[in-house]
Every structure is written in C-alpha cells, then in structure tokens.
Amino acid sequence: MSISDWFKAREARRYTSAKGAPARGADLPDGVWVTCDSCKRIVYDGQLAENFRVCPSCGHHFDLTAHQRVELLADPGSFTEFDAGVTSTDPLGFVAAKPYVTSLASARERSGLPEAVVCGRATIGGHPVVLGAMDFRFIGASMGSAVGEKVTRTFEVALAERRAVVLSTASGGARMQEGMLSLMQMAKTSAAARRLAEERLPYLSVLTNPTMGGVTASFAVLADVILAEPGALVGFAGPRVIEQTIKQHLPKGFQTSEFLLEHGMVDEVVPRGQLPARVTLLLDYLVRGGEVA
Amino acid sequence: MKRRHVMDFERPLVELEDKLAELRSLDLAQNPELASEVESLAAQIDVLREETYASLSPWERVQVSRHPDRPKTQDYVAAICTDVIELHGDRTFGDDEAILAALATIDGHRVAVLGHRKGKNTSENIARNFGMVHPEGFRKAMRVMRLAEKFGLPLVTFIDTPGAYPGIEAEERGQAWAIAESLSLLSGLRVPVVAVGIGEGGSGGALAIGFGDRLIMLENAYYSVISPEACASILHKDAGKAAEVASCLSMTATDLVGLGIADEVLPEPAGGAHRAPEEVFGAVRARVATALRELGSVGSDELQERRYARLRAIGVIGSDEG
Known part of the structure; x- marks a missing residue:
C-alpha cells in the first residue's frame, strides 16, 4: 500500500464509522451512497439529488x-x-x-x-x-x-x-x-x-x-x-x-x-x-x- | 564569438559546411584541382540543403520556427515599414514588451501593426518574456485595434509566440478574459486585417492577434492548438514524444491551407528564413501589400460579413440524425 492509499483508507475509516454508513468507499453499491470529493463523508444519493447535488455537510458542488x-x-x-x-x-x-x-x-x-x-x-x-x-x-x-x-x-x-x-x-x-x-x-x-x-x-x-x-x-x-x-x-x-x-x-x-x-x-x-x-x-x-x- | 545554434536535423549539413569553410581558408592558388573540388563540394552541400529543407517533418519545422536567428516581428517592421511610430501601454496597467504595437507605412499603405515580440538575446528575452504575452499585452493590442478602426487604418499582425504566459499574475489579471475580448474585437473590426505567421503560433496567445481577412504563413512557421511538448506530456505523459505528436496536430503552413484556415504558404529559402532574411522580407512586403490592396476596395460591412463567413466555415462536423 502506498502512503497516499494509506491516507485514503484512513480517511474512509474515520468518516464512515461516524456516519453509520457502509464501511468502505470501494464497496458502496452504485447510485445509493456517494463519497464527497471534498469532505470525504458518505452521502445518501437521494439526499444529494434533492440538494442539487451539493454536499449537505460541506457545501461541495458535485x-x-x-x-x-x-x-x-x-x-x-x-x-x-x-x-x-x-x-x-x-x-x-x-x-x-x-x-x-x-x-x-x-x-x-x-x-x-x-x-x-x-x-x-x-x-x-x-x-x-x-x-x-x-x-x-x-x-x-x-x-x-x-x-x-x-x-x-x-x-x-x-x-x-x-x-x-x-x-x-x-x-x-x-x-x-x-x-x-x-x-x-x-x-x-x-x-x-x-x-x-x-x-x-x-x-x-x-x-x-x-x-x-x-x-x-x-x-x-x-x-x-x-x-x-x-x-x-x-x-x-x-x-x-x-x-x-x-x-x-x-x-x-x-x-x-x-x-x-x-x-x-x-x-x-x-x-x-x-x-x-x-x-x-x-x-x-x-x-x-x-x-x- | 556568439555560439551557433545547430538544430539536430541539420547537423550533417553543418559539419560539411564547416569542412568547406576550412578548405576555403586554405591557399589553393597552387592547387587548381583541389580548388575545383572544393567548389563541387559547395554545390553538393547546396543540393543536400535543398533536399533536407524540401522534406522537413513538422517537428523539424517547429525547430526552424524557434531558431534564435530567425527574423522577429521587429525585424520585419524595420525592413518593410517606413515612418514607424511605436505605441506603448494598455492605459490600465503597463506596457507589455511582448507585444509590439506601431503605426507604420507598408508600400504606401498607412497601417497599424501588432506583433508578438521575442528578443534577440537573453536580456531582451527577459524584458519581453520570450514573446509570451500577459493580459496587459493583449489589452495594449486591443487599444491599438480600436485606434486602427477609429481612423480607418488596416491592421497588419505578425504572429510569433510560444503562447500566452501561464503565470500567477497573468491569471490574476484575467489572461482568459483578455484573450477572449481580443478575439471578439478582432472578429468584428471594421478595417482590413492581414495576419502573417512568421514563427511560432502558440495557441490562444497567438490567436488573440492571429486571424483576420487573410492569413499568410511562412513555410516553416507553425500554428497549433497546443505546443507539441505539452500535447505529448498530456497524451503520452512524456514530453519527449513531441516529434511524434507534432505530426498529428496539423500545424504546418501547408496543413493550415488544407484546413481552410490559412490562405497561402510563403516559401522560405533553403535553410530557413534566417539564411536569407532580405529575400523573406521582400516577399512578405509584396504579399502584405497585395492583400491590403485587395481588401482596400471592400466596404466595411462587406468586410465584416466576409470575415464572419470565413470563421463560420472552419470546422469539420458529422451530422447524425438526431
């Protein structure tokens, strides 16, 4: 594992557990959960759609x-x-x-x-x-x-x-x-x-x-x-x-x-x-x- | 002594030329046979040079277009213009020396001149940023375009830049905005515009002053959407593949005529424009004067319509049912 991958993995662990969402970004079923590019939080796709695809946590515009x-x-x-x-x-x-x-x-x-x-x-x-x-x-x-x-x-x-x-x-x-x-x-x-x-x-x-x-x-x-x-x-x-x-x-x-x-x-x-x-x-x-x- | 700039593809030629010079420096008065051999060698070198330059690859032409001894915008202005008054500054921020702006007379035509300006040596090149224009340079150009339009002076532009400068200040001062506004202004200018590609035509920074009612391209000038090095580093992740990519980009003078973008290719002497600059200056003067004469009889409404139609026709599209 490269250092940057390790950081990514650590980020994923940190945020996913807090939200109670699925554990690893890579395993997420398509179109249900999305990882925010900016805050790395996992967001429910339906919620994102209602919010013009703007992250409800950090305001990142997808x-x-x-x-x-x-x-x-x-x-x-x-x-x-x-x-x-x-x-x-x-x-x-x-x-x-x-x-x-x-x-x-x-x-x-x-x-x-x-x-x-x-x-x-x-x-x-x-x-x-x-x-x-x-x-x-x-x-x-x-x-x-x-x-x-x-x-x-x-x-x-x-x-x-x-x-x-x-x-x-x-x-x-x-x-x-x-x-x-x-x-x-x-x-x-x-x-x-x-x-x-x-x-x-x-x-x-x-x-x-x-x-x-x-x-x-x-x-x-x-x-x-x-x-x-x-x-x-x-x-x-x-x-x-x-x-x-x-x-x-x-x-x-x-x-x-x-x-x-x-x-x-x-x-x-x-x-x-x-x-x-x-x-x-x-x-x-x-x-x-x-x-x- | 100034170090000579030798391009890779002309190395064999240059070696022969050096040998010839050496032989010629000998006193051959006592040896008429050798003297005649020397002259036949000279003739063979000329043939080799003709052949080499008759079949340059696009990448080799890029090298010729960047040759440090290649005539620059200011050389053309000095050689083909009289009564030159250089104009300075964008009236907002500064005077970008990478753009030359002037009022000048070419073959009896009073015109405004714009050109990218590279330097002849390091200190000039630093002052002129190697011909890479900042936003204030494009704004200086626009100021002179408006001046030309106001007083009915045709505009003659010389294209020779690696590209608009990619730097922090350039972005802060709106590089994209300056180029876009220049394109808009130039497209609607109510006076004739004759553009001449004399060296490098680097992307948007070239285009900002680089199109009009006529585009005349020197044989070894290039004009490209992106530099071959940058294209290679994006597509191949390897700038070293520039030579390969140059052949794909359709960026030579002949390519441009084929695409309906340029009107004519102006042949250069074998060895490139820097080998016989006077010859090139004469040809450029003649072609520009002809274009000015032809365009001078066209009314300004008609001129605008024709320029729009000219731009409008550029592009190749498919049309699926849809």
Whole structure:
C-alpha cells in the first residue's frame, strides 16, 4: 500500500464509522451512497439529488451532467434540444496514445451524449432563451469543431429569434485531437457572441467546475454578466502548467470562483440552489431593457 | 564569438559546411584541382540543403520556427515599414514588451501593426518574456485595434509566440478574459486585417492577434492548438514524444491551407528564413501589400460579413440524425 492509499483508507475509516454508513468507499453499491470529493463523508444519493447535488455537510458542488444542468436552469418541461445530430468526426485521423475515434466512442458510451454540449430552446423564469450546457464527462467537455459549431448556432438561433443566451460552461479547453480546427472555434464562437451583443440581446454565463483554457478564453467570459459556482476551478492555464513554468506551488484557492471574484473577473459566486432565481432576476433586468412585467 | 545554434536535423549539413569553410581558408592558388573540388563540394552541400529543407517533418519545422536567428516581428517592421511610430501601454496597467504595437507605412499603405515580440538575446528575452504575452499585452493590442478602426487604418499582425504566459499574475489579471475580448474585437473590426505567421503560433496567445481577412504563413512557421511538448506530456505523459505528436496536430503552413484556415504558404529559402532574411522580407512586403490592396476596395460591412463567413466555415462536423 502506498502512503497516499494509506491516507485514503484512513480517511474512509474515520468518516464512515461516524456516519453509520457502509464501511468502505470501494464497496458502496452504485447510485445509493456517494463519497464527497471534498469532505470525504458518505452521502445518501437521494439526499444529494434533492440538494442539487451539493454536499449537505460541506457545501461541495458535485459535477452535474448537461441534462441535470438543463433541469436545474430551465422552466420545467420547457426545454427542446436542437442540433443533437451535430457531432465530432476525426478530421485529422488523430492517433496519439489512442485513436481519437476510440475516445469519441467511449465518451459517447459513458455519457450517453452525442457531443460535449447540449443546446436547445427553453424558458427561464418565463423568458425565452437558448440554453446550452457542457458535460465534462465527454472528453473533458473540450471544444472541437462540433462543440464550436453548436455554441455558434446557440448564439445564431438566439439572434434570429431574439432570445437571450444562457450557457453553463465546463471544459478542459480546446480539443487537441482536432488541432487547429479546435483553436479556430475560439475565434468562431467569440465572433458569434459579438453579433448577439451588437443586437443588445443578453448573454449570461455560469462558470462551473472546471472551466479552463480555450473555452474560458473565448465565449465563456464574453457574457454580459458572469456567474460562477462556489469553488469552481476557472482559468486560462492549468494549475500544473503554471507550477511547471514558475517552479513554485500555487497558493490555496488559486483560480477558484472566489479568487476570480476577488480579482474582478466574475460578477457573483452563486450557490447552485440559488442559480435559477438569480438567472431569472438577471433576465428580468436585461431583457427588454428592464421593463417591469 | 556568439555560439551557433545547430538544430539536430541539420547537423550533417553543418559539419560539411564547416569542412568547406576550412578548405576555403586554405591557399589553393597552387592547387587548381583541389580548388575545383572544393567548389563541387559547395554545390553538393547546396543540393543536400535543398533536399533536407524540401522534406522537413513538422517537428523539424517547429525547430526552424524557434531558431534564435530567425527574423522577429521587429525585424520585419524595420525592413518593410517606413515612418514607424511605436505605441506603448494598455492605459490600465503597463506596457507589455511582448507585444509590439506601431503605426507604420507598408508600400504606401498607412497601417497599424501588432506583433508578438521575442528578443534577440537573453536580456531582451527577459524584458519581453520570450514573446509570451500577459493580459496587459493583449489589452495594449486591443487599444491599438480600436485606434486602427477609429481612423480607418488596416491592421497588419505578425504572429510569433510560444503562447500566452501561464503565470500567477497573468491569471490574476484575467489572461482568459483578455484573450477572449481580443478575439471578439478582432472578429468584428471594421478595417482590413492581414495576419502573417512568421514563427511560432502558440495557441490562444497567438490567436488573440492571429486571424483576420487573410492569413499568410511562412513555410516553416507553425500554428497549433497546443505546443507539441505539452500535447505529448498530456497524451503520452512524456514530453519527449513531441516529434511524434507534432505530426498529428496539423500545424504546418501547408496543413493550415488544407484546413481552410490559412490562405497561402510563403516559401522560405533553403535553410530557413534566417539564411536569407532580405529575400523573406521582400516577399512578405509584396504579399502584405497585395492583400491590403485587395481588401482596400471592400466596404466595411462587406468586410465584416466576409470575415464572419470565413470563421463560420472552419470546422469539420458529422451530422447524425438526431
């Protein structure tokens, strides 16, 4: 047993016995009990679901799938997906370590999604919007041609139908396996976001854990108002890259939502449970120049 | 004497060149036969160089693009521009020397110029952070983009950076925000934008000033979503596999034309741009002037539409029923 495994085992012992839950994390039946990544406590999955997948003990925000995001933000029953058929191909025939086609196939299988972002028409607090949500399980929700295209269409549909845009972001950055085609999606999505802005249609982004690299450095932060979930890792360069460059350890809390708020980069850090109401109120202000309904 | 930078793949060539130089330093007046052999060796070396450079691998091109003697943004500006007025500072935080900004004249066209600026030596490179831009550098670039738009000056940019700087202060001051805002501004700029890839095109930091209505790539310049070293260390957990990964990333000038991202490849002399910089400067001046002339006749609404359509077309997607 390595030292780190020993620490993990000790942590597990310490918390499980106190809660009277099953004894070892590894033996937990799937979908009933979950170990919190942050406080390591064992949480009942049903309780977690009721709490927007936020740990009742420490407030840690678990990752949400794209569909859970949609459910969280859209008015019930209002969401209609579009462009679900826009998917990644392997334009470069990319093989490094493993073929890109294999990564795509296993991402589709694991996530049950055709691509890393889900987009559609919806209402939020009664406001017509185009809502997009990224899913980190799909190759780290990295942006290749298909994600770039779907995000661009999100802005274009909103522009054509005079809707607001709400995007929930999560991403490791540009998708390496599509090379320069991925990098150029940063320019493409930014150009589309600009066109929406020129028509004075509101765009809100919700930065969730983690949002990094080429997605942060393009459409994610071009919103009129930027919200972030507590404790989310958000930035340009990954922490490991920075540590290797500057040969120092990074301070605690670096690149978290709270760090970004302190440095003037986001408007508000909003706990998940309050997000729908917050987004609704922002749309109340920004749609139709703040006319009170 | 300055130490010579020898790239691995050109070592056999360099050894021959050294031999040739040695032979030429001898007094061969008494030995006409040897003198003619020396000249034939010289001719053979030229052929070998042509051959070597005609079939460089992507990784070898990356090495050429990073060659310390390779002409830099400031060399292009000095060689092809007249009446240059350099502009400084982002008006908010500081003056990032990793970005060169200027008003300049190219072949009779009054333009604004932006470029990543590397140094020629260590002290210059420290001041310019090896061409790795901080947020204030992108904000300086944006300030000059707005200036260019306000006064109807076309924008010419030179791309040559390993990437935006990954550091604590850069994150604190919003590196991602600065790049995103620059992309947005550049995409909608109402004046012609001509970008020239002259060396390294490192990811988002390159892209922030690195696209427009034309993209001209020097033969040995690269442009990539990620550095081959970083890609190799993520996918293979081994930065040493950079050469292998470089071939997968579609990052050469020719690749970019094939993907519909760049418009043209500007050939370099055998041995790379640093072997005959004047030749390269002349070619870049001519191509940029041609692009400026062509774009100069396009109205600004039309220009914007075309630029959007150009970006809009980039990407390869499948369309399943769904």
